[in-house]
Amino acid sequence: MNRIGLLNKLWEFQNKFGYISENAIAQIAQKLSVSKIEIEGVVSFYHFFHRQPTGKYLIYLNNSIVSEFKGFQQIKAAFEKETGCTFGSYDENPLFSLFETSCIGLSDQEPAALINFYPFTHLTPEKVKTIIQQLKNGNSLSFISSNPTSKIQYIPADNKTIFFRKYEMGIALKKLKNHTPNEILNLISVANLEGRGGAFFPTAKKWKSCKQSDSVKKYIICNADEGEPGTFKDKSLLNNLPGLIIEGMIVAAYITGATNGFIYLRAEYSYLLEKIENTLREFQTNNLLGNDILGIPKFNFNIQIQVGAGAYVCGEELALIESLEGKRGEPRIKKYFPTEYGYLGYSTIVNNVETFAMASRIIELGTNFISTIGTKESKGTKVLSISGDVAKPGIYEIEWGMTVKEILHLCQATSPYFVQISGPSGICINNTEFDRKICKEDLICGGSIMVFNNFRSITKILENYTQFFKEESCGICTPCRAGNQILHEKIKKIKKGICTAQDLEEIKEWGKIMKLTSRCGLGHFSANTLVMALDKFEGYFNQKIIKANENLNVEFDMEAAVYNYDSLIKDTQ
Amino acid sequence: MKNCSFKIDGRVCTAEKGLNLIEAAKQNGVFIPTLCHFKHLYPLGTCRVCTIKLNGKSAAGCTVHVADGMDIEVNTPELLDTRKAILEMMFVEGNHFCPSCEKSGDCPMQNLGYETGIKYTRFPHLFIDRITDARPKRIVVNQNRCIKCRRCIEEVKTFDGYKVFYSVNKGNKTMVSIDYEQEAKLSELQAAHAMQICPTGSILVKGKSFSKPFGDRLFDAVNEEKMLPVNGLKKHRTTAKKKIVATTSLAGCFGCHMSMLDVDLGILDLFEVIEFNKSPLTDIKNFTKHCDIGLVEGGCCNTHNIEVLREFRKNCDILVSVGECAIWGGLPAMRNTFPLEECLKESYLDSMTSEENETIIPNHEDIPKILNKVYANHEIVKIDHHIPGCPPDANHIWNVVKHILFQEEYSIMHPKYKYD
Ligand SMILES: Cc1cc2nc3c(=O)[nH]c(=O)nc-3n(C[C@H](O)[C@H](O)[C@H](O)COP(=O)(O)O)c2cc1C
Ligand code: SF4
Ligand code: SF4
Numbered sequence A: 001m002n003r004i005g006l007l008n009k010l011w012e013f014q015n016k017f018g019y020i021s022e023n024a025i026a027q028i029a030q031k032l033s034v035s036k037i038e039i040e041g042v043v044s045f046y047h048f049f050h051r052q053p054t055g056k057y058l059i060y061l062n063n064s065i066v067s068e069f070k071g072f073q074q075i076k077a078a079f080e081k082e083t084g085c086t087f088g089s090y091d092e093n094p095l096f097s098l099f100e101t102s103c104i105g106l107s108d109q110e111p112a113a114l115i116n117f118y119p120f121t122h123l124t125p126e127k128v129k130t131i132i133q134q135l136k137n138g139n140s141l142s143f144i145s146s147n148p149t150s151k152i153q154y155i156p157a158d159n160k161t162i163f164f165r166k167y168e169m170g171i172a173l174k175k176l177k178n179h180t181p182n183e184i185l186n187l188i189s190v191a192n193l194e195g196r197g198g199a200f201f202p203t204a205k206k207w208k209s210c211k212q213s214d215s216v217k218k219y220i221i222c223n224a225d226e227g228e229p230g231t232f233k234d235k236s237l238l239n240n241l242p243g244l245i246i247e248g249m250i251v252a253a254y255i256t257g258a259t260n261g262f263i264y265l266r267a268e269y270s271y272l273l274e275k276i277e278n279t280l281r282e283f284q285t286n287n288l289l290g291n292d293i294l295g296i297p298k299f300n301f302n303i304q305i306q307v308g309a310g311a312y313v314c315g316e317e318l319a320l321i322e323s324l325e326g327k328r329g330e331p332r333i334k335k336y337f338p339t340e341y342g343y344l345g346y347s348t349i350v351n352n353v354e355t356f357a358m359a360s361r362i363i364e365l366g367t368n369f370i371s372t373i374g375t376k377e378s379k380g381t382k383v384l385s386i387s388g389d390v391a392k393p394g395i396y397e398i399e400w401g402m403t404v405k406e407i408l409h410l411c412q413a414t415s416p417y418f419v420q421i422s423g424p425s426g427i428c429i430n431n432t433e434f435d436r437k438i439c440k441e442d443l444i445c446g447g448s449i450m451v452f453n454n455f456r457s458i459t460k461i462l463e464n465y466t467q468f469f470k471e472e473s474c475g476i477c478t479p480c481r482a483g484n485q486i487l488h489e490k491i492k493k494i495k496k497g498i499c500t501a502q503d504l505e506e507i508k509e510w511g512k513i514m515k516l517t518s519r520c521g522l523g524h525f526s527a528n529t530l531v532m533a534l535d536k537f538e539g540y541f542n543q544k545i546i547k548a549n550e551n552l553n554v555e556f557d558m559e560a561a562v563y564n565y566d567s568l569i570k571d572t573q
Numbered sequence B: 001m002k003n004c005s006f007k008i009d010g011r012v013c014t015a016e017k018g019l020n021l022i023e024a025a026k027q028n029g030v031f032i033p034t035l036c037h038f039k040h041l042y043p044l045g046t047c048r049v050c051t052i053k054l055n056g057k058s059a060a061g062c063t064v065h066v067a068d069g070m071d072i073e074v075n076t077p078e079l080l081d082t083r084k085a086i087l088e089m090m091f092v093e094g095n096h097f098c099p100s101c102e103k104s105g106d107c108p109m110q111n112l113g114y115e116t117g118i119k120y121t122r123f124p125h126l127f128i129d130r131i132t133d134a135r136p137k138r139i140v141v142n143q144n145r146c147i148k149c150r151r152c153i154e155e156v157k158t159f160d161g162y163k164v165f166y167s168v169n170k171g172n173k174t175m176v177s178i179d180y181e182q183e184a185k186l187s188e189l190q191a192a193h194a195m196q197i198c199p200t201g202s203i204l205v206k207g208k209s210f211s212k213p214f215g216d217r218l219f220d221a222v223n224e225e226k227m228l229p230v231n232g233l234k235k236h237r238t239t240a241k242k243k244i245v246a247t248t249s250l251a252g253c254f255g256c257h258m259s260m261l262d263v264d265l266g267i268l269d270l271f272e273v274i275e276f277n278k279s280p281l282t283d284i285k286n287f288t289k290h291c292d293i294g295l296v297e298g299g300c301c302n303t304h305n306i307e308v309l310r311e312f313r314k315n316c317d318i319l320v321s322v323g324e325c326a327i328w329g330g331l332p333a334m335r336n337t338f339p340l341e342e343c344l345k346e347s348y349l350d351s352m353t354s355e356e357n358e359t360i361i362p363n364h365e366d367i368p369k370i371l372n373k374v375y376a377n378h379e380i381v382k383i384d385h386h387i388p389g390c391p392p393d394a395n396h397i398w399n400v401v402k403h404i405l406f407q408e409e410y411s412i413m414h415p416k417y418k419y420d
């Protein structure tokens, strides 16, 4: 065993024994010749690894904001009632263990949970009761679990659909034979493909840099860690068009000369593993993976799947690479691009699932076709995952340039009020902005839209986000680790109704400090929505604040401050 | 070796190409604060206290290597304040009770607090319960003080190459833990080295702490000549000849009051220009006049403290928090990491001297109620100025008062600026 296999080794123990024991850690540490604390550090970073025994059924209930609004609390109570266990604690129950988890990519079917990584969606207290009863009766999970497929609610007209059109294996790859790597790279460049993982970095530039690198080995990594709450568009691509994504990776390999690839799949999507593995096998049988692919001499490329273990930050490319190397998923300092110094120090390409899929379609359909679709700066279509207060949640393939209003109309949003674009790390918009267009020129969107109606508490939304960042920060740098905790204290003040205009000003200033000083994107953007909401929903917050007396800061809550003492005296009398 | 030319705050500088910016800046007379930076290591870039701007984009200075044409900003007002804020975050995230810390005076983090002029933190203290682990053989790890800089992770290894420290957990629960088995292999020298490289008082060697007396500590005498100007104080203008001062001790130990008296005969000169109203020094119990300035020692741990503080706010034009307890809770706030119930039960019901069913938790309508935690004064009322120290130096206190009341230009000697 070597270090890069560490995550898989830990999964073996976790799956076999339900936890990773002291003994297991000692064994692994000895084999790797590292201290035990180092292994413990890795284990404790990922929240699907447990250090204490768990029950036969591990239940992970999603606590994202969409779930919270769709009845998370009742479902949580129902699970506790039916199993007799408590969330987050290691009870002695041999059957069940309950944990909360951040978004599991089923926002269109909330409340949802994973039981031993089998999906259970549209939960109600009655349904929970039945599920637990069935499990107690020994029914098999594969038999009783739900279908996690997200409904594709909308695709553009035939001549404008790019992703969700007909696909056959090799549809893009067959074009490789007659074109040199440079010609293929040129197509990507002409189509102006930009990364779909949220940063919109020009893909051709990234691939060119890898192509030009004299690294003796090169790697292609598909980032399928989709952890941004409210996002499930990569899941739908992986589920519906795994081949298309794999072809995109093969195209990248053809261009750069890379010989190995990884799909870093978040553990929450484990139920897609079999399908992706089968597709990979088919590709191998058809000589589309392996050696001398398509009969092109020395065109060798293989793909492996690495399953994550529960850490949002591992979606950040430099953290993902660390994780692949069997380490804690902490983003490296931004000294080098992955194409300069990536996986194990070799030149590495990391791209989003949708980016690879799009690359395949560009090769297949040609740049002329793509260039007729979208806006001047955003060519083609975009896959969106839409959830929240809409009648038709699910997957939408839209042409770039569609307005928010049109989208809200399509998904039948009810009284939309607070709309979150690109997840908590993205931005929020209010109803004066619904005419904005989804495209680079106006409102760029990474792939998720969460709609909240005017009955939803904005404070609740923001608290949920901050809580998420507070827990999912990798913890390596001060402003993100401490900053998100500090901001949470401020939100608690808003909730208590003892917040002044000064507090809101401070939130803005402190958010700016976090943005300026954090090490990676998580810290840069974690205060973004909160700060933005203060201005965009000024009316709401004006009602929330109280006016402080000139001299006394009257916001002090005396009642709360003596509550503990009063109740203790009452109890001990 | 090739030199390169770059700009720091508009000034042309030169240094060896590829040199770490922290060193390069130093060679050019520019100081960039650092904590995790450890010159021979691959930059850790964890603490972010060295944040600068490179060609307009913010970056951690310790991760930058100088090259021709770089345009670097270091000492803009925004960056100075940002770096100060990062340090303040460290103070509120941990539990830094400097007056009772073994590293005090030798602590690079504390010294940076002085350098950046932190008097109080803009952020609320989090008071998270953190452990002090004395199980290792030679070392005690006090998690209250660890800033997760990771120097120890990179630097402390056993002879056979095993790491002794490593990060565990993630998010707000991240901490740097110790491996008992590996720690036991450390030599005395290696353990001392671990304590030395830790920029806080988190790693202590058993039996080695408090080895140096006050005055001989690493940062006691640095910048002896340097004067720290006190700026931005709210000035007070009255025409009255004698100014009226009130003082009080809330949840404090009277140490700050003792320190006020430490001007010795200087107090007689003071009496020429000020008179005391409500104060333990005069034993005047109630305000008889409106006062120009109120000096408050101690924070608020009970309802009476809050009443007194509010009364002070009402009766004093300028209100000053004197000492660490007043500023953020100080030593009494050590209880803030425990639930009130535990504290009271421990002291009144379960203590060694209490007899079962004989003792109660004191309560009566005439005695104040204990608050759920100790509050900083600025959480209760508006405070105009903070004087750090535990206790602050006598001259520091009175110079601030004179500065506020008589507009005397005033600065404090660097070695007098202390949190302990
Ligand atoms: C905190 C954080 C989380 C991220 N999560 C993801 C993710 O889940 N999937 C993804 O493709 N990119 C994610 N990214 C962006 C990646 O760092 C990287 O930009 C992307 O994978 C590059 O691929 P692209 O150019 O095809 O978009 C994340 C970035 C940050 C800062
Ligand atoms: S910003 Fe947050 S997630 Fe990113 S490196 Fe810093 S602590 Fe880790
Ligand atoms: S001396 Fe340093 S480590 Fe100790 S409490 Fe003060 S700042 Fe923290």
Ligand code: SF4
Pocket: B145, B146, B147, B148, B149, B150, B151, B152, B153, B165, B176, B197, B198, B199, B200, B202, B203
């Ligand atoms: S123990 Fe000291 S050296 Fe180690 S991370 Fe904490 S503060 Fe840094």
Ligand code: FES
Pocket: B033, B034, B035, B036, B037, B044, B045, B046, B047, B048, B049, B050, B051, B060, B061, B062, B063
């Ligand atoms: S000194 Fe640069 S990040 Fe710590």
